[in-house]
Structure formats: structure tokens, C-alpha cells
Amino acid sequence: MMTKKTLFFILIVFVFLLTSCAGKAASPEASFLDHVPSRPDTVKEVPLQPVSGKTVRQYFTDERIRAGWNLGNTLDSHNNGVAGEQIWGNPFVNQELMNGVKAAGFDIIRIPVTWMGDFGPSPDFRINTGRLRRVGEVVDMAHNAGLKVIINMHHDGATESVGKDVGWLLVGRASRNADAFNRITAQYVRLWIQIATYFKNYGDWLIFESFNELHDGSWGHDFDIGQIITINRWNQLFVEAVRSTGGNNETRFLMVGAYCKHPGQTLTPLFTLPADTVPDRLIVSFHYYDPHDFGIQGTRAAWGTPADRQKVEADFAPFKERFIDNGIPVIIGESGAVLQLFPDNQAREAQARQSRIEYIPYIFATAKKYGLVPIYWDNGLTRGNGEKFGLIDRRTGQPNSPDSAALLRLMINAVR
Numbered sequence: 001m002m003t004k005k006t007l008f009f010i011l012i013v014f015v016f017l018l019t020s021c022a023g024k025a026a027s028p029e030a031s032f033l034d035h036v037p038s039r040p041d042t043v044k045e046v047p048l049q050p051v052s053g054k055t056v057r058q059y060f061t062d063e064r065i066r067a068g069w070n071l072g073n074t075l076d077s078h079n080n081g082v083a084g085e086q087i088w089g090n091p092f093v094n095q096e097l098m099n100g101v102k103a104a105g106f107d108i109i110r111i112p113v114t115w116m117g118d119f120g121p122s123p124d125f126r127i128n129t130g131r132l133r134r135v136g137e138v139v140d141m142a143h144n145a146g147l148k149v150i151i152n153m154h155h156d157g158a159t160e161s162v163g164k165d166v167g168w169l170l171v172g173r174a175s176r177n178a179d180a181f182n183r184i185t186a187q188y189v190r191l192w193i194q195i196a197t198y199f200k201n202y203g204d205w206l207i208f209e210s211f212n213e214l215h216d217g218s219w220g221h222d223f224d225i226g227q228i229i230t231i232n233r234w235n236q237l238f239v240e241a242v243r244s245t246g247g248n249n250e251t252r253f254l255m256v257g258a259y260c261k262h263p264g265q266t267l268t269p270l271f272t273l274p275a276d277t278v279p280d281r282l283i284v285s286f287h288y289y290d291p292h293d294f295g296i297q298g299t300r301a302a303w304g305t306p307a308d309r310q311k312v313e314a315d316f317a318p319f320k321e322r323f324i325d326n327g328i329p330v331i332i333g334e335s336g337a338v339l340q341l342f343p344d345n346q347a348r349e350a351q352a353r354q355s356r357i358e359y360i361p362y363i364f365a366t367a368k369k370y371g372l373v374p375i376y377w378d379n380g381l382t383r384g385n386g387e388k389f390g391l392i393d394r395r396t397g398q399p400n401s402p403d404s405a406a407l408l409r410l411m412i413n414a415v416r
Contacts, residue, residue: 032189032237037124041197044136048247049203055280056253057327059204065148066415067364068108068375069101070334072389075113075135076154078166081163082117083155085134090380090394093138098145101399105412109147110333110375111138112154112212115191116167122183125190131321132198143205150255150333151199152209153191162217171234171259172216175226188234192241200247209255209333210238213287220260228259228270236274243277251278255331261287267318273328284323287334288363289377290315294355296387298338301352303359312363318368324371334377335363337387353403360407365414376411 052059059065077088085092099110118131135151143150157169165173169188174181192208199206214231215222235256242249258271265271266286272281289295290311294303319330337359340352360376369373382390382400391404399405 002074030354032185032239033193035123035186035190036213037126037190041194042127042129042132043200044132044198044202046201046275048201051204051251053249053251055327056283056329057280059253061106062328063148065107065373066368067412068110068150068331068373068381069104069106069392070110070112070375070377071138072112072377073381074136075111076132076396078114078116078155083114088379093141095141095144096397097392097394098141098147098397100392101142102147103397104392104399104408105416107148108150108373108375109142110150110152110209111135111142113151114155114167115153115195116156119191122186123190125187125194127191127194132194136198139199139202139206148205148207150207150209150331151195152212153188153195154212157211157214159215164217167276169211169214170216171214171227171230172224173277175216175224175230181230185234185237189237189241192238195253196245196249200245200249202248204248204251204253207253207255207283208238208242209285210235210257213260215260220262220265225270228265231259232270232272232274239276239282241276248339250278251281253281253283255283255285255333257285258339261285261333263288263290263315263319267322280327283329283331284319284332285331286319288315288332288374289335289337294359295337298340298352298387301340301342301348301355303337303355309362312366316366316372319372320370330372332363332367332372332374335367335374336389337361337379339382339390341383341388349365357403357407357410361410361414364411367413374415376410 054062073088074090074093075085077084079087114137115127118128120126121333139149139151153169156167157171158166159170160166167232169184174184196208216227239254242252242254256274258265263286266284276282293300323330337356340349342349362375376393377389379387380390381388381393390400391408393400399408
């Protein structure tokens, strides 16, 4: 009788062979790149900027990219299937904010972008020029402040829970139905071709990320070979789509991740890097909020035991051997811990505050120890019922409280 362990091993071997064979040449889905739009895609009219010509590891080392910050709940916000900038309560991005992020000590900024509601029907899936222009303005503000920049395709793949889809980039549906895969993939490729085309003249300080936390509502806890294969295929097509647009995209640094950006999924043999036409230009990314009841839910006030700290070590250390030692940078694309407020229990609130002050710098310091680049998730929130990750005032670019100022100093000092 075949055991579950044996079946799992066979699946690993199957996917490894499948993706290894695909890596020798263009992917079988290359036909998705063949669509000719009814009119040329928009290119931002800026002179072709110089690029370093370096491998991504050399670039990160020479540019001293050690820590980053997320512009969360802004260009990624959405409502009723339409993305916006102020929908979730944050103000329009200004130059003061970007200057403040740089002054706080960050080297790189991740700008999550949701595109749904801002593009037209098949087969061109034409992105609204105004949306591209605004994303470009925010990217330029970050660059003017001296930051390296990551942009992505964020809540387009949002699935709140099993059976409750929000976006259109639905890995669960695509993995179970060939027609759904073809329809969603055609859309995904066309959007990335347009995004890459618009920014093709930008230098290698601008990095593209294939997508955010794709899952079917299980948040990465359920093993599903079909979804893992689909994510590998989409990562491959992302690389091919960007490279096909020419200009500086022929050598641009590209960031990819595994199922739900789960660290454990990223370390399995099932997650494979895409084949690329140029060597040493890929970055791996995962997200980290463990333990979940402390980092995200805010239901656990205490963190900091030897076991807590050892878990972070155990979670981060394998990335050095698997990726860093092989010349592949690893970015923790999101990390942090929510602000916990207990108005009726001051002792518990004080404990949660102290735990947060210990946790976030420890995450950054441990990331540095193993060669990872941590990026803090800041969604601008400091009150209300949502996940309160805000540290920097979105209007002024200054820390939003003395505690936030202390946390910013501690996390930056941890990676210096």
C-alpha cells in the first residue's frame, strides 16, 4: 500500500522534474505572450536610465540594501472590485512621506499596487493610463528620496476565506480548471506586459514582484499540489513577460515567491525558481508575522522566551543555505507585529508594548544574521479595529508617536 509520505515524495519528484525540464527552454505557456494589442502599450516618456550591469547580489551588497518599509493600505486598497489610493483611510502619497521613510534609515520601499477595476476587457485588458501615471508618480517620489523601489500585483489575488474570492488572480480556480487557468493567465500576462512596458526605461533601482500572497482561502496551511504548480507556472510567465518588453527589462531584477508567501512553502523542493534569459537577476521573497496570534491577531501579549527567539532562528537559517549561499538574495517582503491596545488592562497593554519593542528589532537582527533583507509592513493604522501596524505619519513622514520613533531606531540599528 502506498503511504501518504511515499505519495508526497513522488509528487515532489514529479514537480521537480517538471519544472527542471521547463527550465531548459521557454515555458509551454509561452503562447500567452503572443497577443498583439489593438494599439501599442504605453511607455512612460523618460530617457533610458543607466543600469549597473551587476548581479542582484552584487547590487544589494554595493548599494547597502539592508532594510525596507511597505507603503501598505494605499495603492493596494480597494472596494467593490475597484482599486484606489484613499479607500482604506490613508491620504494621497506625498514627497514628505518618502523623504521621511528615507530619513528613518530605510534603503528600499515596497509599494503594493492593486490593479483590479483599472483595466478593460479581453483580449487587451488595457490598463487605465491614469492608474499607470499615478503609480509612476509615487515610484518617482520614492526614487527622488533616494530609495530603491519594489512594485507588484497585490490584492488582485485576494481570497478572504475558502469560497470567498475578492480578486481575479485566483490560484484556486486556475489550478482546478483548464479554462479558468487560460483565462486568468492571459489576463495576468497582459497586465504584466503593460506594467513592464510602462516602466521599461527605468533603471535597475526599480524591482518588479510577481504577486502577493496567492492562496485559495486557506492562507497557506493546506497542501495543494495543483496550486503550487500553478504558482510556479505564473512565476515563469512573469519573468518571460517582463523580459519580452525589452529596454531595461531585459536585465531588471525580479522578485518571486511561493504559495501565500509562506516561509515553509518557500523552502520546499516544490517551489522552483523560474528559468531566466539572464543569470543572477532573481530575488526570493517570503512574509513573516509568526507567531500569528502575536504578529497579526494581537491576542497574545507576551513574546520573548528563549523558545520564541529560537523559532525565529530556525525559521530564517534555512534560507541562507538554500538561497543566500547560492547567490540568490532573499527579501522578507512583509514583517512586523500589530500594536495591541487594552484600555481596561494596563498591565497587559504594557506587556504587549514591551514584547513588540523586543520582537520587531529581533526579527530584523536575525534577518541580518542570515543575510535576509527585512521589510516592515506599515499600513498607516494606529487605532480602530484593524491591524495596527502604522509607525510613520503619512502626511508628514515623521514617526507617529514616541514609541514608533523608538521602534524605527531599534529596527534600523539592528541591521546596521
